[in-house]
Amino acid sequence: MASIVVSDLEPASAQTSATSVISETxxxxxxxxxxxxxxxxxxxxxxxxxxxxxxxxxxxxETRTTSGAEPQTSNWTKIVNVLKAxxxxxxxxCPPMPNRIVRKVAFHPPPKNSxxxxxxxxxxxxxxxSAKEVVGKPFKLVPTPMRGLTHHDYAxxxxxxxxxxxxxxxxxxxxxxxxxxxxxPASESMRKQIVxxxxxxxxDLGHFLQPHCINFVQVxxxxxxxxxxxxxxxxxxxxxxxxxxxxxxxxLAVFEHVNKENPDLSIVLLGYSIGTAAAVDVxxxxxxxxxxxxxxxxxxxxxxxPFTSAIRLLSSQPTKESTCCFDPFSNSSKISNIDLxxxxxxxxxxxxxxLEHGTALAQRLxxxxxxxxVQGADHQTVFGVNPSTFPRMxxxxxxxxLVGKSCVDSQPAVRSVIETRTEKSVPVVSxxxxxxxxxxxxxxIAPATPVAKTPQLDTASRAATPLKTARAASPxxxxxxxxxxxxxxxxxxxxxxxxxxxxxxx
Numbered sequence: 001m002a003s004i005v006v007s008d009l010e011p012a013s014a015q016t017s018a019t020s021v022i023s024e025t026x027x028x029x030x031x032x033x034x035x036x037x038x039x040x041x042x043x044x045x046x047x048x049x050x051x052x053x054x055x056x057x058x059x060x061x062e063t064r065t066t067s068g069a070e071p072q073t074s075n076w077t078k079i080v081n082v083l084k085a086x087x088x089x090x091x092x093x094c095p096p097m098p099n100r101i102v103r104k105v106a107f108h109p110p111p112k113n114s115x116x117x118x119x120x121x122x123x124x125x126x127x128x129x130s131a132k133e134v135v136g137k138p139f140k141l142v143p144t145p146m147r148g149l150t151h152h153d154y155a156x157x158x159x160x161x162x163x164x165x166x167x168x169x170x171x172x173x174x175x176x177x178x179x180x181x182x183x184x185p186a187s188e189s190m191r192k193q194i195v196x197x198x199x200x201x202x203x204d205l206g207h208f209l210q211p212h213c214i215n216f217v218q219v220x221x222x223x224x225x226x227x228x229x230x231x232x233x234x235x236x237x238x239x240x241x242x243x244x245x246x247x248x249x250x251x252l253a254v255f256e257h258v259n260k261e262n263p264d265l266s267i268v269l270l271g272y273s274i275g276t277a278a279a280v281d282v283x284x285x286x287x288x289x290x291x292x293x294x295x296x297x298x299x300x301x302x303x304x305x306p307f308t309s310a311i312r313l314l315s316s317q318p319t320k321e322s323t324c325c326f327d328p329f330s331n332s333s334k335i336s337n338i339d340l341x342x343x344x345x346x347x348x349x350x351x352x353x354x355l356e357h358g359t360a361l362a363q364r365l366x367x368x369x370x371x372x373x374v375q376g377a378d379h380q381t382v383f384g385v386n387p388s389t390f391p392r393m394x395x396x397x398x399x400x401x402l403v404g405k406s407c408v409d410s411q412p413a414v415r416s417v418i419e420t421r422t423e424k425s426v427p428v429v430s431x432x433x434x435x436x437x438x439x440x441x442x443x444x445i446a447p448a449t450p451v452a453k454t455p456q457l458d459t460a461s462r463a464a465t466p467l468k469t470a471r472a473a474s475p476x477x478x479x480x481x482x483x484x485x486x487x488x489x490x491x492x493x494x495x496x497x498x499x500x501x502x503x504x505x506x
Contacts, residue, residue: 106274106310106328107242108202109235115206117142118175118237131165131173131237139163141177143209157209157217166257168233169249172240176230176254177205181220189398189407193299194265195220195227196258198251198275200305204236205229214384219270222390223397227270230254232278244277244328251278252285259297266299266403270393272383273353276306277329283342284334300341300401302393304383305350307357308332318356336364341405343369343396345389347377369400 117127121138128134141163143154162178185191197219199208208216208229220227232247233240240246258267271279279301286298307313311327312320323330335342342365346358355373362371374386384390398404 106201106244107234109242110202110204110207112237113144115144115204115236116209117144128237130239131175132239135165135173141175141205141209143206146210146212149211153211154209157211157215160217160220161209166253168240168246168253170233170240170246172233172238172246172250174230174233174238174250174254175205175236176228176257177216179216179220179227179229181224181226183221183224186224186394187398187407189401189404190224192264192266192403193225193268193397193401194258194262195223195225195268195270195397196255197227197229197270198247198272198278199229199232199235200273200275204231206236219384219390222384223394225268225397228254228258247274247278248281251282255282255286255297266296266401268299268397268401269301270304271301271306272304273379274329276303277331279303280306280331280334280338283338283340287338287340296402298340299403300343300396301338302343302345302396303358303361304345305347305353305358305379306331306344306361307353308360313353313357316354318354318360331361332364335361336366339366341367341369341396341400341402343393343400344371345374345382345392346371347374347379347382349376349378350382352379 118131118134118139119127119142120134121140127142128139141158141161142151143158145151145153160180160182162180164176164178165173166176168174197216199205205216208214208219216227216229230250231238232242232250234242234246238250255267269279269283271277280303283298283301307329308318308320309323309327309330309332311324312318312332323333344358344362346353346355348355358371358373362369372389372392374382374389377386382389396404
């Protein structure tokens with residue numbers, strides 16, 4: 001048994017010694033592993049340092065290359081830009097025909113369905129694809145609702161509009177609408193006239209049927225006359241494609257249609273932007289027949305943001321006397337041959353068609369009339385945003401067109417007031433009117449403090465800085481200095497009310 005005890009104790013000592021050996025071995029192994037990890041970490045750090053140094057050297061080399069000579073990548077960029085420019089030039093100038101080039105550069109029809117759709121009265125479940133499908137059938141325009149609006153918000157506009165189609169001389173089907181004014185004629189001259197509007201570029205009928213923007217119904221109510229409007233060939237649902245020749249023929253066809261439907265009324269053309277070229281062309285063709293009928297088929301013309309010609313506009317030379325024989329939209333050469341009263345309306349901040357174009361055309365009028373200049377308005381906001389614009393149009397239609405003059409001649413007192421307003425330049429600040437006051441025929445002239453906080457010229461500075469293109473023999477321009485950046489007369493009244501409350505709190 002003793003031997004057994006001894007034998008039992010020996011393995012314990014041996015186990016202790018083995019455990020110590022194992023621990024020493026493990027410690028040595030862990031130390032070796034630690035040294036290995038440290039060495040690996042040092043190697044990794046060295047590699048990172050070398051990479052950083054190499055990147056820094058490359059950046060320095062690239063900086064030196066950029067400061068000295070251009071890198072190779074910029075040469076490829078230049079080549080790509082040159083190829084793009086060549087492709088653009090080829091797409092515009094090929095084929096090298098002036099009419100094709102003008103069509104590609106000048107006209108930008110909006111996408112179909114962006115403004116409105118056509119719907120037959122007999123097929124309420126679908127929309128048509130073009131005006132050709134509704135020819136000779138009753139149909140209606142369905143405006144494309146803006147965000148947050150429904151078709152019920154357009155009911156007060158669409159109930160005053162009647163739509164039809166006509167055929168242009170080139171065989172295109174044009175969408176034409178008639179807008180009824182809700183106000184009765186304010187005078188005898190207003191009963192004898194009607195308005196035909198030619199639209200600007202990049203828009204169709206639907207863009208002037210929106211309730212929270214300037215729309216056809218507001219224009220008709222503000223001027224106080226019924227009016228017609230239409231889509232050029234290739235615009236909206238009108239068939240064909242847009243071109244200078246087509247918009248001239250389209251406007252002439254709609255003019256004949258309006259004259260045929262209203263034989264007892266004289267037409268007042270209202271052109272806006274590129275629509276001024278179409279209006280001027282029709283007036284140029286019809287001016288010979290004006291004096292031989294009673295009432296005359298054409299009584300006057302209103303041009304909003306007009307331009308002298310395409311080449312003069314691109315070259316920034318509005319007063320240039322001579323022009324190229326291929327110059328499209330040459331309003332400057334046509335307007336001097338039109339023996340009609342013409343009212344020109346332009347904005348001082350118009351960067352697309354500068355103010356000098358409007359004043360240059362005003363100097364060429366056969367019947368000199370002071371242009372109406374809207375202080376602070378640009379190419380988009382000049383049409384109807386200023387509260388004095390539509391009253392000026394209404395006053396022109398009532399008193400200064402051929403029909404208006406024939407009615408005013410029998411009233412010497414009224415004629416003297418009109419001549420005084422035409423000859424004198426009166427800087428005015430227009431208060432915000434209501435819908436009813438916008439339709440009154442006389443301009444609202446109130447020398448009061450402007451409610452809109454916009455930079456304006458005072459009377460002394462405006463008198464000290466006359467327009468450079470104005471001639472001494474021409475009437476001084478009528479300047480409306482109050483500019484309100486909003487859309488509807490109701491919004492104008494609300495803004496003025498809010499500004500009065502803020503001023504009272506201050």
